[in-house]
Amino acid sequence: MTRLGLPRWTGTLALKAAVFITVMCCALAALLGVLVHVSVTNQTVGQARDLALSRLTDATKAYEAGDSLLPGAGVDPPGLPRALRELAADGDRGTMVSEHHGHPTMWAAGPADRSRALAVEVDYSQQSRTIVALDQSILWSSGLAITVTLLVGAFAVTRVTRRLHATAQVARRISGGDLDARVGDPRTKDPTHPQDEVAAVAAALDSMAASLQGKLLSEQRFTADVAHELRTPLTGLHAAAELLPPSRPTELVRDRVAALRTLTEDLLEISRLDTGREQLELDAEELGALAARVVRASGTDTEVVVVRDARVETDRRRLERVLGNLVANAHKHGRGPVSLTVDGAVVTVRDHGDGYPGYLLEHGPQRFRTEGGAKGHGLGLTIAVGQAEVLGARLEFANAVDGGAVAILTLGQAD
Structure with a gap:
């Protein structure tokens, strides 16, 4: 069946292997990248959250004792995310990362008096840059790993496909009548060298060609020998038939002898053609x-x-x-x-x-x-x-x- 809409090269083993290697490498790199990103991000965010909650606890104690609050702490400070403010107003504590004065900030907020929120802010810029740098490192290392793996895999697959193409070419030559064609894979000549599947196919093809050539040569020799052996008695029969008196049986004998002589000459001509050594006189x-x-x-x-x-x-x-x-x-x-x-x-x-x-x-x-x-x-x-x-x-x-x-x-x- 002919495939429609796809060029012929899309069916090559090398391309399929390259696509498979690329897809698997991308999937593996994406999986590892996500795992590393999630792990490092959770650890970084967790440390920033613990620090913010610790400072919120200190600020709450100072606020309840009537002491002045440390820098970065305040009641209903500007920039506090609305969702976190509402959470604190309801009597709960929480944290959230948002942009404040153009920098990533980790907020921690808890309840104060009269439905107000007591909040502290911790600079999250360093942690954010760490995560961004980690993501870039993951992308670069994944791209490099995919490229190297693809090149190495393509090199290995190309070596195999080159040997397969050579084997297929020899098979086509044999099917075209060139029974002298052989793959001659070096891996099949050294019994101590481990053979792979391609070498096994090449050895089987060479063995088949040798066997086929031997049988064909044997048949050609048999045909030529039979034709040569028949010529002498047929010549005698022809001479004897010419000596017979004219009659209907004589005509039949001469006709059959002539047919046998024609058949013998045809067999000899075919045997000469089979040898492939005929010379042209142009x-x-x-x-x-x-x-x-x-x-x-x-x-x-x-x-x-x-x-x-x-x-x-x-x-x-x-x-x-x-x-x-x-x-x-x-x-x-x-x-x-x-x-x-x-x-x-x-x-x-x-x-x-x-x-x-x-x-x-x-x-x-x-x-x-x-x-x-x-x-x-x-x-x-x-x-x-x-x-x-x-x-x-x-x-x-x-x-x-x-x-x-x-x-x-x-x-x-x-x-």
């Missing part, structure tokens, strides 16, 4: 003329349509092999009319049969595969795909909307 070719030669050589009723001719740099023999196989497949497995169209560097072969089966459209040609009792496509399309890859061309298969199979070969254009 030359400039006119696609229109080449397409006409292929159709004439096929001996089939195929219409050649040249919409726009092109001159391409290619291997003539291999290109004729690809187009010849496509035309032969269209006549053998499809229905007429069959057409071969040249439009620039794009060559299209189309028939009007039942079209390609679903598995071929999804996975490409597969050797000798049949489905639902239908006749398989043999090795022709497999060879066409292999030769197209050698040419550096792109061969695509599709079904026309109005019925029929369509093979599209796209070449690199020279002129």
Whole structure:
């Protein structure tokens, strides 16, 4: 499912780890900051409150004894918060912090006579500055801790993601046919070195690639050996069949021997393609003329349509092999009319049969595969795909909307 509204980089592991680390660090810093702030503030306010209440007790004794009050104490002094004045007038004692003459002040008030309040004020500026400085220190230290943690975490996660990206790249190369590709993680080479999960994945991928390569090479050798071993007896059979007197059985024998010889040559060609060592013999070719030669050589009723001719740099023999196989497949497995169209560097072969089966459209040609009792496509399309890859061309298969199979070969254009 495609995600909407988010860029692709939002799904990377490094970003998710960075966001997770940042959120966790911020949450931890906020929690610790709040705890420290609350603890220090309660302690600071508690000390200022105890001092103010102590001075209020002394002022109350002096007021009741008729002595003069100390500086900072008075009855209904200006600046006393209204809520604290009302509390004292009701006969209770209390404290409150407020601004007085532009400075934070801790007030303590209690009841005096005739519903008046006796209050003292204590300078709270130093305690307020201490709390503000503490909050700033918490913010700076939290920011520094988050930054350092994020950098260290990003460095650690980046090392892991870099190894994961390298492993994924090797996996894509293997899926693309490069079975020599290996991750080669150094942690997998030293048995004494502890392996992490990424190293385990890399080792498993390398082991899988080696096993797959070994099996594929074994199959390729088997195919080549079988094809080589069949050539000699088939040559003898062909010579013997030519000596038989003309008859219907003789025709059947010769036909089957010819089919076996064709199959053997196809197997040998596939084994050569599988080795990946085919060499190109490039030359400039006119696609229109080449397409006409292929159709004439096929001996089939195929219409050649040249919409726009092109001159391409290619291997003539291999290109004729690809187009010849496509035309032969269209006549053998499809229905007429069959057409071969040249439009620039794009060559299209189309028939009007039942079209390609679903598995071929999804996975490409597969050797000798049949489905639902239908006749398989043999090795022709497999060879066409292999030769197209050698040419550096792109061969695509599709079904026309109005019925029929369509093979599209796209070449690199020279002129």
